[in-house]
Amino acid sequence: MTDRYAVFGNPIGHSQSPRIHALFAAQTGQDISYQAILAERNGFAAAVDAFVAAGEGPARGANVTVPFKEEAFRLAAQRTPRAEAAGAVNTLSFEAGAIIGDNTDGAGLVRDLKHNLGCDPAGRRILLLGAGGAARGVILPLLLEDPAELVIANRTEETAARLALEFANSFSRLPGCTVGVTPDGMGFPGLAGRAFDLVINATSAGLSGAVLPLPTSVFAPRCVAYEMVYGRVTPFMNQARDADARVADGLGMLVEQAAEAFFVWRGVRPHTAPVLAALKAS
Ligand code: ATR
Secondary structure (H helix, E strand, O other), rough: OOOOEEEEOOOOOOOOOHHHHHHHHHHHHEEEEEEEOOOOOOHHHHHHHHHHHHOOOOOOEEEEEEHHHHHHHHHHEEEOOHHHOOOOEEEEEEEEEEEEOOOOOHHHHHHHHHHOOOOOOOOOOEEEOOHHHHHHHHHHHOOOOOOEEEEEEEEEEEHHHHHHHHHHHHHHOOOOOOOOOOOOOEHHHHHHHHHHHEEEEEOHHEEEHHOOOOOHHEEEEEEEEEEEOOOOHHHHHHHHHHOOOOEEOHHHHHHHHHHHHHHHHOOOOOOOOOHHHHHHHO
């Protein structure tokens, strides 16, 4: 019997996850199926139930994307520390009737930075732009890499300040967390004159083509600028390029978060380079 997996979202038609996981399965010789499921906006839990109940083989797990990551967090009876820190779940495992929630987004970002881009966060001054769900999901994994500094800057200053304080107060309670750096939260005006070695855009501004009011100083010499959005050139990427930063988009993070989920489910870590190359080629 083939183990079954799926990704739930709304919309879901654009999802690359079925293709990515099919490539991982072929490469590692794992016998799995993986489908994309469009869930109604108020029907996420019912869609998961239906997926688990129906089908040829056993349902083993699922990925969750926009807008259901917070609901998946609540649906999971058990959660990993990194899911707790993210406040959101993108990976579910169905084990003996229990639903376990994990979050592989931050691990995916860190792996893309370190292994694909040669940009180790350790010792770097990091600027994280945004204070919504995408930003929250990567804070703990970044802090665990031992950066020199982590500044969270957001259009709404108060949200960034609250998020920084929350992590400053809570990460030390998570198992295995001995983080040496305390994040700082501010509005964009607070960035004047500041310089960073790694600037990560976790705002959704790029989706609407909005320009972030960033001083050029934030891009230090040899800075890496990481845009979490993929499949388009955003104003942030242009700003970074104009300031001579090295620019990357979020396609690598997409593939790496999928690889981490595959590893969680199957205990096998697929090679991501050929999959990333296949996606880039199309
Ligand atoms: P996501 O899950 O993608 O993080 P979200 O939780 O809605 O989505 O958060 C969107 C983030 O992008 C927020 O940090 C938001 O800033 P505010 O907290 O001030 O709303 C940021 N954002 C969205 N559009 C923006 C814009 N035009 N300029 C600056 N920041 C923007």
